[in-house]
Amino acid sequence: MKQRSYLALEDIAVSFPTRNGPFTALQKVNLSIEKGEFVALIGHSGCGKSTLLNIIAGLVKASRGVVFLDGDVIDSPGPDRAVIFQDHSLLPWLSVEENVRLAVDRTMKKASKAERRDWVMHNLDLVQMAGSAAKRPGELSGGMKQRVGIARAIAMQPRVLLMDEPFGALDALTRASLQDAVMAIQAKLNNTVVMITHDVDEAVLLADRVLMMTNGPAATIGEDLAIKLERPRNRIEAAEMADYNHARHEILQFLHQRYSNPLDKAV
Amino acid sequence: MxxxxxxxxxxxxxxxxxxxxxxxxxxxxxxxxxxxxAPPPRPRSKLVEKLNAIGATVLPTVFMLVLLLSLWQVACGHEGASLPSPLRVWTESHDVIVHPFKGVTVDGAGLHIQDGGDVGIAGHILTSLKRVAIGYSLSAFAGIALGILIGQSVFAYRALDPLFQVLRTVPPLAWLPISLAIFQQAQPSAIFLIFITAIWPVILNTAAGVQAIPQTYRNVGKVLALNPWQQFTKIILPATVPHMFTGLRIGVGMSWLAIVAAEMVQGGTGIGFFIWDSYNSSLITDTIVALVWIGMVGFTLDRIVGWIGRRVARQA
Structure with missing residues (x-):
């Protein structure tokens, strides 16, 4: 038997029943991700990126194929695959601390109250939000909310961290500061991460590998590009590097020439 | 210039x-x-500012009230007017107005309302409030439970929603004969009437609240692998609270409407009975006093439920 990767998707396909017969969103998706790898998934809207992420999360069931995580078959959601949602999804009736606490209570059942509390604060500290622990999400800016969303996810100590366009709703400056925060945290924790993004620079800056998705229907992974940039990466220095610009160019070519936005063709 | x-x-x-x-x-x-x-502006005391703010909101109401009462007085002040003027209400119903607590005593064991008809208007109100408290509490519990059921389950929604939509349009008085037939006695029938009137807005608003819970909140619960009970207490219940209290607030108003209707027909005690009794005794001024009381109590009930709702929504 061949050795499987830490996270392995084998022959995944997803189709939905519609009025005009079954619609195939994803097809023949094969993917191997090693432990500690940071993988970005890029593609046009509607290509099925989120569906793919939700399959790994267990929120969507694949019509065929199997997802293996460290040898286990994945078929339902669980706290070992923490998701950072685009809209942060903090529960507005809980404080920042309670939001993270809810996740910690589910994942550290054996720990004492004090240990859990310390763990919550430690993770809020990692995203520089310890000072706002008592606030409600409604009192925070979008960037701060997403920092808490990140803290909640990493506090769960997941086997895979799934990020669904985590910074898509933020302005460019806030996005940059959160990207830096994610890079700093990743340097410490070395999580296995799958991140969906629309942003080419974000993909190149953060990821070890960029997976480019073809357009739907029956979308699949069209290209798998390794980003060989030294870490720690600095956005200003990286912009001058040949490797960075080469990777950027490859992705842009894929997205805008080989698989340009299906809506552009229609116009 | x-x-x-x-x-x-x-x-x-x-x-x-x-x-x-x-x-x-x-x-x-x-x-x-x-x-x-520059010399700092003289700090105005907080009390003065607060009084000013209250004055600005209350004064228009007081002004309108005085205006309407004056118009009423002018319109009905002459001899032979069909409706008594405000001054006539004051003189003819003087006892009712100034002795609302006749027959009501408070001691260590609680509140006692004298049996029989000879009770002040507040005594009737209290009797009615007691009925409302029971009927409304029942409808709140049952309504929230049913609302969550049809909000969560598509099957239950399809099965029950059309039924509820039809039943909710039945006026409270139309339930009275059925209520009497079922319970045979005045007290439980009145409570049932309140229950059946107040429950619909609670059910429908709670269900709407459950259906409006963003999918991402549910996904959070799924990713955390909350068990059904935790999913209910940690996500669904707190997310539904604002809608729930909208329903509870409409419900309390409707239960107050129902009690008056029920007591008018059944007689005995309560504010509805008081109105019917004063009408039969041609004491129309007493009826007017009762209307003012009912309005004030209904307004207070609405505000209390609204206030609790805001508190709970903040805590939840």
Whole structure:
């Protein structure tokens, strides 16, 4: 038997029943991700990126194929695959601390109250939000909310961290500061991460590998590009590097020439 | 322009009429600017400001009230008017107005309302409130439970929603014969009437609240692998609270409407009975006093439920 990767998707396909017969969103998706790898998934809207992420999360069931995580078959959601949602999804009736606490209570059942509390604060500290622990999400800016969303996810100590366009709703400056925060945290924790993004620079800056998705229907992974940039990466220095610009160019070519936005063709 | 008569003074923002400068000095002064350059505006006491704010909201209401009462007095003040004027209400129902607590006593064991008809208007109100408290509590519990059921389950929604939509349009009085037939007695029938009137808005608003829970909140529960009970207490219940209280607030108003209807027909005790009794005794001024009481109590109930709702939504 061949050795499987830490996270392995084998022959995944997803189709939905519609009025005009079954619609195939994803097809023949094969993917191997090693432990500690940071993988970005890029593609046009509607290509099925989120569906793919939700399959790994267990929120969507694949019509065929199997997802293996460290040898286990994945078929339902669980706290070992923490998701950072685009809209942060903090529960507005809980404080920042309670939001993270809810996740910690589910994942550290054996720990004492004090240990859990310390763990919550430690993770809020990692995203520089310890000072706002008592606030409600409604009192925070979008960037701060997403920092808490990140803290909640990493506090769960997941086997895979799934990020669904985590910074898509933020302005460019806030996005940059959160990207830096994610890079700093990743340097410490070395999580296995799958991140969906629309942003080419974000993909190149953060990821070890960029997976480019073809357009739907029956979308699949069209290209798998390794980003060989030294870490720690600095956005200003990286912009001058040949490797960075080469990777950027490859992705842009894929997205805008080989698989340009299906809506552009229609116009 | 009359500004020539205004005294001009020097401010950090330039030379301005005194009246403008006093106001704008608060806004314009930079934190780094020396505070001594102009005398600080005299701090108005918090109490005065609060009283001013209350006055600004209450005065229009008081003004309108006085105006309407005056119009009523003018319209009905003459001999032979079909409706008694406000002054006639005051003189003829003087006892009812000034002795509302006749027959009501309070001791260590609680509140006692004298049996029989000879009770002050507050005694009738209290009797009615007791019925409302029971009927409304029942409808709140049952309504929230049913609302969550049809909000969560598509099958239950399809099975029950059409039924509820039809039943909710039945007026409270139409339930009375059925209620009497089921319970045979006045007290439980009145409570059932309140229950059946108040439950619909609670059910429908709670269900709408459950259906409106964003999918991402549910996904959070799924990713955390919350068990059904935790999913219910940690996500669904708190997310539904605002809608739930909208329903509870409408419900409390409707239960107050129902009690009057029920008691008018059944007789015995309560504010509805009081109105019917005063009408039969041709004491129309008493009826008017009762209307004012009912309105005030209904308004208070609505405000209390609204206040609890805001508190709970903040805590939840």
């Amino acid at each position: 009359s500004t020539s008569t205004a005294r001009m003074i020097e401010t950090p923002a330039g030379i301005l009429p005194e009246s403008v400068a006093v106001v704008s000095a608060q806004i314009i002064r930079h934190p780094a600017a020396p505070a001594e350059s």
